[in-house]
Amino acid sequence: MSNESARPRPPVVTPTRIVCxxxxxxxxxxxxxxxxxxxxxxxxxxxxxxYWYQLAWVVVSAVFTGIAYVLFKREEARRR
Incomplete structure (x- = not known):
């Protein structure tokens, strides 16, 4: 193992992460x-x-979380 791969990468702020x-x-x-x-x-x-406004946000939150997950995973795959 080289010393390069053991170092943690610095955090990166990208447009995709801002959207997430x-x-x-x-x-x-x-x-x-x-x-x-x-x-x-x-x-x-x-x-x-x-009541229905809060309940609607349960569904919207699940959709937003799924979109953020997919976007983040795609970006991580591209960075490797």
Whole structure:
């Protein structure tokens, strides 16, 4: 083993990693801003906005996490 391969690589900030960070931070920020969805209207199938908005973010978060995972793995594969 050479000494080169044992050294850890410095962290790299790339546009792909920035996109991944935004995708992962968006649900966190959207749900922390409670005043934006603390209301009952509009209703969806009789469910107040407050509840279905949060439930919708569960699905959106899963999609965003999957996209971030795929983007990050592709970039890591290209770097090697």
């Amino acid at each position: 960070a935004v995708l992962l931070a968006a649900p966190f920020v959207a749900l922390l801003w409670v005043s934006s969805y603390a209301r009952t209207t509009p209703e969806f199938l009789g469910i107040p906005f407050f």
